[in-house]
Amino acid sequence: RRTAILISGRGSNMEALVAAARDPGFPAEICLVLSNRPEAGGLDTARAAGIRAEAIDHRAYGRDRATHEAAIDAALRSADIEIVCLAGYMRLLTPFLVGAWQGRMLNIHPSLLPCFPGLHTHARALEAGVKLHGCTVHLVTSEMDAGPILAQAAVPVLAGDTEDDLAERVLRQEHLVYPAALAAVAAGLPAAAPEPAAALANPL
Numbered sequence: 001r002r003t004a005i006l007i008s009g010r011g012s013n014m015e016a017l018v019a020a021a022r023d024p025g026f027p028a029e030i031c032l033v034l035s036n037r038p039e040a041g042g043l044d045t046a047r048a049a050g051i052r053a054e055a056i057d058h059r060a061y062g063r064d065r066a067t068h069e070a071a072i073d074a075a076l077r078s079a080d081i082e083i084v085c086l087a088g089y090m091r092l093l094t095p096f097l098v099g100a101w102q103g104r105m106l107n108i109h110p111s112l113l114p115c116f117p118g119l120h121t122h123a124r125a126l127e128a129g130v131k132l133h134g135c136t137v138h139l140v141t142s143e144m145d146a147g148p149i150l151a152q153a154a155v156p157v158l159a160g161d162t163e164d165d166l167a168e169r170v171l172r173q174e175h176l177v178y179p180a181a182l183a184a185v186a187a188g189l190p191a192a193a194p195e196p197a198a199a200l201a202n203p204l
């Protein structure tokens with residue numbers, strides 16, 4: 001399955017997906033990495049791994065989310081992408097892109113959803129005093145961090161943990177659980193690629 005990864009920063013989850021997909025038996029192939037930020041370190045990491053990596057800078061589109069998303073969608077379709085993995089992609093998506101990739105767009109979130117959707121999850125977990133924390137891979141729906149859960153991994157919160165300690169412990173699990181969830185989705189998808197939104201609007 002031809003898979004793209006959307007990033008905004010360092011891209012360690014992207015690297016984990018790329019590493020897993022090197023196994024010839026892995027059911028997804030990482031064909032494209034896109035970033036909304038040209039300075040994202042993950043772009044260079046992807047290129048060094050021989051993967052096409054491009055920035056589609058949201059700042060070039062001003063406040064116009066729709067045209068930025070249309071550019072992303074066009075890049076995905078021109079690369080014949082079938083599955084999209086958000087990995088530290090820090091832009092909220094509109095129903096346009098979410099709808100176009102429904103069932104084929106995954107996200108990783110650094111908490112045990114439905115606890116702590118949104119930002120600063122590790123600080124909030126420490127503040128709440130939870131004893132278990134973790135990460136979740138889910139399908140993307142138009143409600144942020146709320147789509148059907150595909151996989152989770154839990155870690156203990158230990159006495160004296162700092163936010164960085166907890167982030168690091170969770171991140172190690174993210175790197176295991178995301179490839180596993182992608183493999184499950186890629187292996188279970190129906191054969192046909194999604195139709196472009198424009199084609200769906202055209203009656204035969």
Ligand code: GRF
Nearest residue numbers: 010011012013088108109110
């Ligand atoms: C990860 O913790 C991910 O769960 C969150 O943002 C972080 C991205 O890290 N959404 P990286 O860019 O994959 O290293």
